[in-house]
Amino acid sequence: MNSKNTASKRFGVKGFIILSLTIVAMASLFFIVYESMKKEVTVLAGEEKHETNTMAKTVEEVLNELGVERDEHDYLSEDLTKELEDGMEIELDYSNEVVVTIDDETETYHTFANTAEEFLEEENIEVNEHDHLSFDLEEELSDGRHLAISKAFEVVINDGGEKKTVMTTGQTIQSLLAKEGIKLTELDQLNMEPTKELESNEIIKITRVDKEKKTYDEIIPYNTKTESDDSLEKGKTRIVQKGKEGKKVQTFEITYKNGEEVFRELVSEEITEESQNRVVAQGTKEPPKQTVAKKSSNNVQQTSAKSESTVKTKETNQEEGQTMIVQATAYSTNNPSLSTHTATGIDLRSNPRVIAVDPSVIPLGSKVWVEGYGMAIAGDTGGAIKGKKIDIHFSSYEKAKSFGRKTVRIKVY
Numbered sequence: 425m426n427s428k429n430t431a432s433k434r435f436g437v438k439g440f441i442i443l444s445l446t447i448v449a450m451a452s453l454f455f456i457v458y459e460s461m462k463k464e465v466t467v468l469a470g471e472e473k474h475e476t477n478t479m480a481k482t483v484e485e486v487l488n489e490l491g492v493e494r495d496e497h498d499y500l501s502e503d504l505t506k507e508l509e510d511g512m513e514i515e516l517d518y519s520n521e522v523v524v525t526i527d528d529e530t531e532t533y534h535t536f537a538n539t540a541e542e543f544l545e546e547e548n549i550e551v552n553e554h555d556h557l558s559f560d561l562e563e564e565l566s567d568g569r570h571l572a573i574s575k576a577f578e579v580v581i582n583d584g585g586e587k588k589t590v591m592t593t594g595q596t597i598q599s600l601l602a603k604e605g606i607k608l609t610e611l612d613q614l615n616m617e618p619t620k621e622l623e624s625n626e627i628i629k630i631t632r633v634d635k636e637k638k639t640y641d642e643i644i645p646y647n648t649k650t651e652s653d654d655s656l657e658k659g660k661t662r663i664v665q666k667g668k669e670g671k672k673v674q675t676f677e678i679t680y681k682n683g684e685e686v687f688r689e690l691v692s693e694e695i696t697e698e699s700q701n702r703v704v705a706q707g708t709k710e711p712p713k714q715t716v717a718k719k720s721s722n723n724v725q726q727t728s729a730k731s732e733s734t735v736k737t738k739e740t741n742q743e744e745g746q747t748m749i750v751q752a753t754a755y756s757t758n759n760p761s762l763s764t765h766t767a768t769g770i771d772l773r774s775n776p777r778v779i780a781v782d783p784s785v786i787p788l789g790s791k792v793w794v795e796g797y798g799m800a801i802a803g804d805t806g807g808a809i810k811g812k813k814i815d816i817h818f819s820s821y822e823k824a825k826s827f828g829r830k831t832v833r834i835k836v837y
Contacts, residue, residue: 463508467492469516482507483514492516497534520567524549527575527594539564540571552576554591577624581606584632584682594621597628611635634680637691638826643798644670644699645835656707667702669798670695678826685828745793745835748785750812752794752834754827756820766804772817780804780815786836795832802836 467474469492480486484504487494494500494516501515519534522543537543541561544551551557554576559569574593581588583606592600598618601608608614611633622628646667656662672695679687757764757772764772768788772778777800779792786792790802797816806815814834818824 463510463512465508465511466513467516468513469494470518478508480508486514487516494518497521499536518567520565520569522565523568523570525570525572527573535565537565543571549573554593556593579622579625580627582627582629584630592622594623596621600628606630609633632682634683635677636680637675637677639673639675640796642672642674642796643793644672644695644697645793646670646699646702648702648704650704650706652708653705654708656705657709657711658707660707662705663702664705665701665703668700670699671697685826688826745837747833747835748812749831750814750834751829752797752814752816752827752832753829754816754818754824756818756824758819758821758824768803770801770803772819775801775803776817776819777801778803778817780806780809780817782809782811782813785812786814791837793835793837795834796827796830797832 462477462479464475464477465480465486467476467487467490474490474492476486476490478486478489480489482504483500483502483506486508487504497519499515499517499519502512517536519536522533522535524531524533524547526549533543533547535543535546537546539561540559540563543549543565544561551573556574556576558572576591576593578589579592579600581590581601581604590600590604592603595603596619597614597616600622601618608630613631613633615627615629615631646669648667651664653662672693674690675692676688677691678685679689755762757776766772766778766780770778777798779794779800779802781788781790781792781802781804783805786802788802788805792800792802792814794800794814794816800816804815804817809815816824816827818827
């Protein structure tokens with residue numbers, strides 16, 4: 425009995441050892457076989473390198489096994505369904521997502537370009553020296569980079585009549601003028617608000633406004649005063665006091681737009697010499713009665729007196745002058761297109777105070793007082809001077825330009 429139990433124990437221990445060794449041997453064999461079935465694969469994902477021995481069958485399986493993420497825009501050197509081979513090297517290059525805004529339009533790109541300049545060439549996006557870029561062309565691109573481009577366009581600047589075309593982006597008028605070095609004074613005018621954002625082909629119009637004060641010497645015409653004189657017979661007159669013109673100084677503020685006078689305002693006036701009235705005595709004395717015997721002689725005397733009176737009256741009327749309102753236009757022989765001699769032969773260079781008239785209204789050779797000009801000779805004519813129109817000659821072109829064209833009062837003597 426004891427011998428059987430001893431034999432049984434020996435067999436049990438021996439069998440267990442054999443069984444254990446058999447299992448270990450089989451596991452080792454299985455491990456060797458399993459390891460021999462693995463493939464050595466290298467994955468280069470961006471700047472990361474993954475080396476692995478894998479039982480994965482395809483490229484997609486090994487990427488998933490390694491936890492390597494990718495999307496449709498990334499570059500993969502092998503097809504996802506390709507079966508793995510021992511020693512295979514798989515390259516994965518990540519693309520950069522780039523957002524591009526050109527003016528008001530935005531678009532998303534995926535690129536493998538290293539720099540902004542390479543990307544623009546790759547996508548055929550043209551830029552020029554006048555465009556505004558939010559980036560440097562040489563800068564390296566990164567994922568999620570936003571590139572903003574403002575395209576330049578043409579605008580015209582009309583500065584006081586001088587035009588030039590410039591290239592600009594969507595900036596304000598005042599910023600463009602500052603960039604171009606164009607300064608405005610308080611009087612200058614713009615055709616639009618300076619804070620307005622520019623658009624293509626717009627015209628910026630600058631009106632240059634200047635003001636200056638000018639002083640002129642003016643003639644004050646004298647008036648004629650008639651007084652009754654009982655020492656003179658009726659119908660007779662005599663000059664008691666000659667008239668004398670006065671003088672005054674007028675100061676005007678003149679407004680110019682782009683160099684042309686547009687308005688003038690009288691700001692001050694000072695009389696430097698008073699005018700003196702012309703005084704004419706008008707006879708009121710009744711002529712003496714004549715006898716019949718002396719009738720013939722009296723008739724002769726009366727006729728002679730009437731003739732004398734008529735001559736004096738005409739002289740008086742001529743001195744008093746005929747007043748009328750006319751339209752006056754200034755000109756100057758300094759303008760090379762105009763003649764220096766009048767229609768009546770007057771040399772304007774030596775006799776500048778001459779006016780051109782319509783002879784049917786103002787006889788040639790008349791002395792004429794012109795408001796704002798003074799005394800002149802009616803010594804010229806013109807094809808455009810019809811009716812109550814006159815041309816006034818100035819020896820200075822600047823004075824003629826300052827006078828311009830206006831309605832004035834004149835007296836014809």
